[in-house]
Amino acid sequence: MERTKLTGRIVTSNDAEYDDARINNNLSFPKFPKVIVFCQNSKDVLNALKWVRENHTPFRVRSGRHSYENFSLVNGGLIIDISEMYKIKVNREKMIARIEAGADLGQVYNTLWKYGTTIPAGTESSVGLVGLTLGGGIGMLTRRFGLTCDNLLEIEMVRACGKRGAKLIKANRKNNHDLFWACCGGGGGNFGIVTSLTFRIHPVSRVSVFSVTWGWKDFESVFNTWQDWAPQADESLTSEIEFKAKKANEIIAQGEFVGTSHRLKQLLKPLTKTGSPTNVMIKEVPYIEAVRFFDDPSGNQPAHRKRSGSFIEKPFPQRAILTMKHFLENAPNEKAAIWHQSLGGAAGLTDPKATAFYYRDAIIAQEYLATWNNPEEERLNIRWIKDLKRALSPFTTGDYVNWPDSLIKDWPTAYYGENFKRLREVKTTYDPYYTFKFPQSIPPINKWS
Ligand SMILES: Cc1cc2nc3c(=O)[nH]c(=O)nc-3n(C[C@H](O)[C@H](O)[C@H](O)COP(=O)(O)OP(=O)(O)OC[C@H]3O[C@@H](n4cnc5c(N)ncnc54)[C@H](O)[C@@H]3O)c2cc1C
Structure with a gap:
């Protein structure tokens, strides 16, 4: 039987473009595949899968390169990359x-x-x-x-x-x-x-966006208000809030509302009346401007990262909020943060078993983020994420499979319940x-x- 040949744009370690073709968004846990095939159509994909099976070659599938744990890369194998198929x-x-x-x-x-x-x-x-x-x-x-x-x-x-x-x-x-x-x-x-x-x-045509910022001193009151407000707000309003390391002295809530800025201003009152906001911005924009507003350039750039996360089904008690505070006071650097997105609304209407996404009762997705520059800082940052996740685990449930974390032991239950x-x-x-x-x-x- 004739052997299948690889087709598409093929890059090997002998090519000048190998390093660009190899790296993912997370520069930690680097991997060195033997060949990367950039498929141009379904036929190239079929050939690539047949090829790895005929040759018993390890392989991974890749598209946007954002897997937290670089699960889309493998040492010494073939990467089937479909990012050049985007019609x-x-x-x-x-x-x-x-x-x-x-x-x-x-x-x-x-x-x-x-x-x-x-x-x-x-x-x-x-x-x-x-x-x-x-x-x-x-x-x-x-x-x-x-x-x-x-x-x-x-x-x-x-x-x-x-x-x-x-x-x-x-x-x-x-x-x-x-x-x-x-x-x-x-x-x-x-x-x-x-x-x-x-x-x-x-x-979609026009939407409204907001951004409210506070300093560290408002930590507890802002978290309490946001967690009670955001998952229960009008379902046309989705918001996120990031608590940065104490050294950064910044808490920032942002969000998008499918409606007018006038209405959004009213909906935001519980938040804007909490603590002493240092900045409040509310504006109505064409939808594509809102997309750009949330598109954080630092997330798009490859960096050394460790991330993990959990879901929150019940508002955090004071003890959990103080735990977060303690970890952010003792963060490995200024870039460390705890990020949240409100859920509920349309996402909560589906039965947990109707799709494979199980955590429909979650009110908040909570993410732990560490980023660093020098490889020597890796251990400290990973330790911080690990300890933070463990300390908050009595108050959280499950994990989002799109935020994979190789340190989770019972990952089947954590991701899929x-x-x-x-x-x-x-x-x-x-x-x-x-x-x-x-x-x-x-x-x-x-x-x-
Ligand atoms: C900076 C950043 C921002 C993020 N923002 C969000 C966000 O706003 N919302 C959110 O929900 N998540 C977000 N994520 C998480 C994101 O959803 C996951 O990392 C997702 O898996 C990325 O997919 P990818 O195609 O970019 O990554 P890849 O690394 O290419 O792939 C991720 C996984 O999907 C597999 N895969 C890739 N292509 C295919 C394919 N064609 N067929 C089958 N499997 C395939 C890979 O093998 C791997 O297991 C973010 C991640 C990062 C790093």
Whole structure:
């Protein structure tokens, strides 16, 4: 039988562009793949999957390069990169968009905006749409339109077939519906290589954004007000709040409201009346300006990072707030922070078992962030994240699979709760030979390593 050849743009360690092609957004845990194939179409993806199976080569699938733990990279193997497949086709009449899976959020928002439409997705423009959607997808329209995966209608995927083959299939609510279910929150890299995603899109024109800033001294009152207010606010309003290390002396709440700035000003009163804000900004803008407002340039740039997170289902008691305060007082550097996004609203309307995204009762997603410059600082920063997460664990529940953390021992429960069992059944149907494998990948039944 003739052996399959790799097709697409191929980069090896002998090429000048290797380092650019190799690195991900997280510069820690660096990896050195042997070959990176930048697929240009589904045929290249099929060839790549057949090639790794015929040659028994380790491989990973990659798109936006934002995996916190670099699960989209592997030493000495092949990276199947689909980021050069990013065509977007919008059908304004049917209000659907078919998006090739390599598109990043910037490409998605800018193209959909030309048609006066959008989907609810994340904030940083360089994040890959596919990785974000497969794990759920939260952002500044979550409480209005649900998670990104709640707006997904269909995927096309190259799956492993037989012992050495590969084939292109579609999954939606009717066909391969169990696979479709798993792709709405089950996390990237588990079942196959997604080549396109079709979404229900929403009309959008103007929205209002806000930003309120306080100093460290208002820590407790601001956290208390925000956690009671943000998850219960009008569901057209989604907000985030970041508590930075004490040395940075900054607490910043921001958010987006699908409505007028006048109404937003009223809705914000509980927040703006708390403590002594050092800055309050509320403005109505064309939607695309709001997208740019939340697109933090520092998140888009590769850096040394360790991140983790949890969900909050009940407001934090004073003890938990003081724990956060203690850790931020003793943070490894000024860039360390604890970030939150309000959930509820449309994201909370779906049953926890209706999609693979389990944590529908969460009111807040809480994220722990550490960034540093010199590799010598790594240990201290990782330790800080680990200790902080452990100290807050009595008050939090589960973890967001899109914020993977290799330090989580019982990751199946943490990411998937009661949905893990069904995810394994889907895995057994679509990938019985465990072709798609990485640390914390869902194993088929009877295969656990
Ligand atoms: C700076 C930054 C900002 C972020 N902002 C948000 C946010 O606002 N909201 C939010 O919900 N999350 C956010 N995230 C988390 C983000 O959703 C995840 O990191 C997501 O997995 C990134 O996907 P990617 O395609 O960019 O990354 P990659 O590293 O390319 O892939 C991530 C995972 O998906 C798999 N994968 C990639 N392509 C495919 C494919 N075609 N088919 C199947 N599996 C594939 C990979 O193997 C890997 O396991 C952010 C992350 C970072 C680092």
